[in-house]
Amino acid sequence: DAGVTQSPTHLIKTRGQQVTLRCSPKSGHDTVSWYQQALGQGPQFIFQYYEEEERQRGNFPDRFSGHQFPNYSSELNVNALLLGDSALYLCASSLRAYSNQPQHFGDGTRLSIL
Amino acid sequence: AQSVTQLGSHVSVSEGALVLLRCNYSSSVPPYLFWYVQYPNQGLQLLLKYTSAATLVKGINGFEAEFKKSETSFHLTKPSAHMSDAAEYFCAVSDRASGGSNYKLTFGKGTLLTVNP
Numbered sequence: 001d002a003g004v005t006q007s008p009t010h011l012i013k014t015r016g017q018q019v020t021l022r023c024s025p026k027s028g029h030d031t032v033s034w035y036q037q038a039l040g041q042g043p044q045f046i047f048q049y050y051e052e053e054e055r056q057r058g059n060f061p062d063r064f065s066g067h068q069f070p071n072y073s074s075e076l077n078v079n080a081l082l083l084g085d086s087a088l089y090l091c092a093s094s095l096r097a098y099s100n101q102p103q104h105f106g107d108g109t110r111l112s113i114l
Numbered sequence: 115a116q117s118v119t120q121l122g123s124h125v126s127v128s129e130g131a132l133v134l135l136r137c138n139y140s141s142s143v144p145p146y147l148f149w150y151v152q153y154p155n156q157g158l159q160l161l162l163k164y165t166s167a168a169t170l171v172k173g174i175n176g177f178e179a180e181f182k183k184s185e186t187s188f189h190l191t192k193p194s195a196h197m198s199d200a201a202e203y204f205c206a207v208s209d210r211a212s213g214g215s216n217y218k219l220t221f222g223k224g225t226l227l228t229v230n231p
Contacts, residue, residue, distance in 0.1 A: 004157070033218065042118075042204050042221030043158070056218050090157055092219075102148060103219065105157040 002027055004106035006091050012112045013081050021076040021109045025093030031055075032074040033103060034066060037088040049074050050096055078111075086113045116141045116207050120222035128230050133192040135225045137179075137205030140186065147188045148206045148219065149179055158204065164188060175199070200229045 005024045013019050025032050031050045035043035045058035049068035068074045072093075078085055088110050092103035121136040139145060146165050150158040162173025169181040179190045188205060203226075206219040 035219075040223075042206075042223045043219070045218040045220070048218060058218065092158075102160045102163050105150070105159070107155075107157040 004091055004093050004104050006089075006106040006109050008109060009107070010110045010112075012114060014114050015081055015083060017081050018077065018079045019081060019111060021078075021089050021091075021111070023074045023076070023091030023093075023106060025072050025074070025091075026104045029093035029095050029104070030072050031094045031096045032068060032072065033092045033094070034074070034076045035090040035092065036060070037090055037108070039087070043090055046076070081113050083113050086111060116145070116209055116220045118205050118207050118220055118222035120203075120205055120225050122225055123223065124226045124228065126228040126230060127195045129197055130194050133177075133190070133195045133199065133227065135190040135203050135205075135227065137188045137190065137222060138186055139188060139205070139207045141207055141209065143209065146208045147179075147181060148208075149173065149177070149188075149190050150204045150206060150221075152202045152204065152224075154201075161190070161203075195227075195229045197229050197231065200227055202226050 003026050007022045033048040034046040037043040046060050047057040048055050052068045063079045065077045088108040090108045091106045094103045117140040119138045148163045149161040151161050152158050161177050162171045164171050164181045172178045177192045202224045204224045205222045208219050
């Protein structure tokens, strides 16, 4: 039973560029959430996708956008990259119908901005 | 708005000693509460969760936590530390009114646990 998988594992970009991160949820899960974890901090919620729509959003600018595909996989896009976007980006999946079940996390994508 | 405070960014214990990691939360409605562990260069692994059943929750690897509503606390304990417990630990809360644990998690800043031989 595959867990949450994220790609790539590491990425280096320069300021102003755009990046796309990918996530495949755990088998049987239909909801995907994205978190940003800066160095030495706890993860911060970016947004959540269910039924291919953004359902909840945290306090992140519009430069951060996402998409969910019919197979429940998801992408996180960040435009006009800033140095402060350097972080570990975590994807988490869950099953919408079971509100008391925890989210399962992937190992993350480490994004470095030069 | 929800918030989580983890007291102590770094806790150091000797192997075999009691582990106590503190977490206090703020929520206007009964919360769901979680402890996650993060090993270097890895994602988050769930240790245990509180979802309104028993207030004393047992998790993996010998960890447990007690939900105390009057103190708005959810401290994590383990009777005897092992070298393999060295990692970063995060307490998190989700808003039951918004639908529960499927919804956004608010995390504390984490506590780094060091275990000395």
